[in-house]
Amino acid sequence: MMSELNPNFVYDDIDREVWQSELDAFVPTDVFDFHGHVYLARFAPSKTGPSRNPSQPRVVDEYPHEAFAGVESRIWPGRRVKALVFSTVAADLDLEAGNAYAAEGARTNGWHALMVPSMTDDADTILGKVRAGGFLGLKPYYTFVTNKPPAEVTLEDMVTPAMREAADRGRLIVMTHIPRPGRLADPVNIRGIRRLCRDAPNAKIILAHFGRSYFPEAVGDGLSLHDIPNLYPELSMVQDWEVIEAVLNHFDRKRILFGLDLPVAQEKGKLIGINGQRHFFTKRPHTWSAHVEPGSYEVKCTLFAYEMVRALKKASERARLSRAEIADIFFHNAQRAVDDVLRQEGEPR
Numbered sequence: 001m002m003s004e005l006n007p008n009f010v011y012d013d014i015d016r017e018v019w020q021s022e023l024d025a026f027v028p029t030d031v032f033d034f035h036g037h038v039y040l041a042r043f044a045p046s047k048t049g050p051s052r053n054p055s056q057p058r059v060v061d062e063y064p065h066e067a068f069a070g071v072e073s074r075i076w077p078g079r080r081v082k083a084l085v086f087s088t089v090a091a092d093l094d095l096e097a098g099n100a101y102a103a104e105g106a107r108t109n110g111w112h113a114l115m116v117p118s119m120t121d122d123a124d125t126i127l128g129k130v131r132a133g134g135f136l137g138l139k140p141y142y143t144f145v146t147n148k149p150p151a152e153v154t155l156e157d158m159v160t161p162a163m164r165e166a167a168d169r170g171r172l173i174v175m176t177h178i179p180r181p182g183r184l185a186d187p188v189n190i191r192g193i194r195r196l197c198r199d200a201p202n203a204k205i206i207l208a209h210f211g212r213s214y215f216p217e218a219v220g221d222g223l224s225l226h227d228i229p230n231l232y233p234e235l236s237m238v239q240d241w242e243v244i245e246a247v248l249n250h251f252d253r254k255r256i257l258f259g260l261d262l263p264v265a266q267e268k269g270k271l272i273g274i275n276g277q278r279h280f281f282t283k284r285p286h287t288w289s290a291h292v293e294p295g296s297y298e299v300k301c302t303l304f305a306y307e308m309v310r311a312l313k314k315a316s317e318r319a320r321l322s323r324a325e326i327a328d329i330f331f332h333n334a335q336r337a338v339d340d341v342l343r344q345e346g347e348p349r
C-alpha cells in the first residue's frame with residue numbers, strides 16, 4: 001500500500017545495515033521531525049513533471065500524509081515519532097487547499113502543522129486563519145514575493161509586517177527558509193534575521209536548514225546569531241558534520257531542533273559542498289542532481305535522512321554531547337516549543 005502511495009521510496013539492505021550498525025544505538029526513543037511537507041499534486045500544478053531548479057528539487061509529484069507517515073515509521077524502527085508539517089511552497093500553490101490538507105494530515109496522525117500565509121492578509125486575518133485551522137504558526141517562503149527577482153528577495157520582504165505582527169501577538173512558530181544565493185553568509189540575511197527576531201520577540205523564529213548552511217563556507221558570521229533568545233537553529237538537510245559541530249558548540253542546546261525535510265530527505269545520496277557550492281549527489285538520476293550513468297558502477301548510497309543522522313552523530317561525539325542533550329535535540333526541544341504555543345493559546349493577549 002505504501003509503495004503505491006510512494007513508489008520512489010526504497011528501503012534496502014544498505015539502509016538496514018546503516019541503521020543497525022551506526023544509528024540505532026545513537027537515536028533516542030523519541031524523534032520529533034520538525035520540518036516536513038505533505039501535499040497533493042492538484043494544489044500546485046507546477047510541482048508535477050521534471051524540475052531543473054536545484055533550489056526546489058522534486059522527488060515526487062505529491063506527498064500524501066499517509067506516505068509521509070509510512071516513511072517515518074520505516075526509517076525509525078521502534079521509535080515514537082512526531083512531526084511538524086506544512087504544505088509545499090510552490091509559487092502557484094492553492095494556499096487554502098494546501099493549508100487545509102496539512103492541517104488534516106496533522107490531525108489524522110497526531111502531528112502539528114504550520115500555515116503558509118498569504119502575502120496580502122493583515123495580521124488579524126492571519127491570526128484568525130491560524131486559530132481556525134489549528135496551526136502552530138507560519139511557513140512563509142520567498143517564492144511568494146513577486147515584485148522583484150528571486151535572488152534579490154530579503155527576509156523582510158518574505159515575512160511581511162503583518163506576518164511579523166501576527167506571529168508576535170499569537171506567540172507563533174515561524175519557519176524561515178532564508179532567501180538569497182549567499183545563504184547565511186550574506187550579511188543582508190544576518191541583518192534580516194536579527195530584524196525579524198526583534199520585530200516579533202514573542203515568536204519562535206526557526207532558522208530552517210541552519211540558514212541553508214549545507215557546507216562550512218555557507219555559515220559566514222551565522223554563528224554570531226547565537227545571542228538571539230527567540231532564534232532556533234533547525235538542522236534538516238544539513239549533512240555536513242562540521243557545520244553541525246559548530247552549531248552544537250555555539251548555540252543553546254535547548255533550542256537546536258532536528259528535522260528531515262521529507263519528501264526530499266527520502267532520496268538516496270548525499271548533499272555535499274564542492275568549492276563553496278551546494279550539490280545533490282543522488283542514486284537516481286534527476287535533472288537537479290549529480291549522479292552516475294547507470295551501468296558505469298554500482299552506487300551504494302543510503303538515504304539523505306540517514307546521512308543527516310550520521311553527521312549529527314559524529315558532531316555530537318566531537319562536541320561531547322550528553323545522552324540528555326541528544327534527546328533534547330531529537331525531541332524535547334521541539335516538544336517544549338510546541339507546548340509553549342499551545343499553552344499560550346488559552347491565555348488572553
Ligand SMILES: [Zn+2]
Binds near residue numbers: 035036037261
Ligand atoms: Zn522544506
